[in-house]
Amino acid sequence: MSDHRIMVGSFVALVSAMAFALNVVLAGKSYEYGANIHSLNLARAALFLGCLLVVVKLNRSQPAFTRRAHLLCAAVGVLLCIEMYVMLGAIQTIPVAVAILIFYTYPILIALFGWIAGTDRFSGKLLGLLGVAFGGLVIVLVDSPVKLRLEGLAYSAAAALVMAAMLITSERALQHYDNYQVLLYALAVVTTVILVMSMTIVDLALPATAPGWLFFTGSTVFYVVATFCLFTAVSLVGPLRTAIIDTTAPVWAIVFGLILLNQNLTVQQIAGAVMVVTAVGVHQYLKSRPDG
Secondary structure, eight states: OOHHHHHHHHHHHHHHHHHHHHHHHHHHHHHHTTOOHHHHHHHHHHHHHHHHHHHHHHHTOOOOOOHHHHHHHHHHHHHHHHHHHHHHHHTTTSOHHHHHHHHTTHHHHHHHHHHHHTSSOOOHHHHHHHHHHHHHHHHHHHTOSSOOOHHHHHHHHHHHHHHHHHHHHHHHHSTTSOHHHHHHHHHHHHHHHHHHHHHHTOOOOOOSSHHHHHHHHHHHHHHHHHHHHHHHHHHHHOHHHHHHHHTTHHHHHHHHHHHHHOOOOOHHHHHHHHHHHHHHHHHHHHHHSTTO
């Protein structure tokens, strides 16, 4: 792998992490101007689906899924829909930085699943990193200057669990299929589910002002940008190097949350966040080593 390829891929991975953090922060701003979680998720899914249709068409790749693969893709779509809702639900009730920090523990959860299932060997180093990450989270949660609602914490934890389940399902059962085709199928499921919900049991609320539309559109666009950059980075430098850089998203969430939402963390909380980000990043690095 050339140095230029590594540099470009690392930069794209960094853009993905920043875009993901920014999209969540902008979602919080769009709520302030009248949008709700249903309209934002529908806009994200529809835009993402349209972009994927173009990509798949340009690649001239034709889906050749088995019946089992169809069912698994549908399952990935359902999990993605749940993850979108619980993640955006979390930022309605707790600071964005805390929500994303809890969400980005999902690589540790994947490692735990591998140990329990017996597919990955037990590692004392990774167990120690798990302890560091857990300790950092405790510091962040206990030292909060505002009372953190249990509902928001539960949403964030659920988002991490669902993300881990979705990646395990797609990586282990759908690894031989084109990623964009799998995503296209999953987004079709998500869009259909939200459309049916909006026509039956929920109401779509859109921003009431021009600034609200700016935040709404920004959140939608940056969500798509983050995901496409993530896949591009994986194709350039591989999933492990990409994952290491992607774990900086909580740091960017702290920065953007302070600038746009005036959501500040204490010095102790920042130290706890550094513990979590470092533990997850080192975990990803160890996985990238042959003896990890």
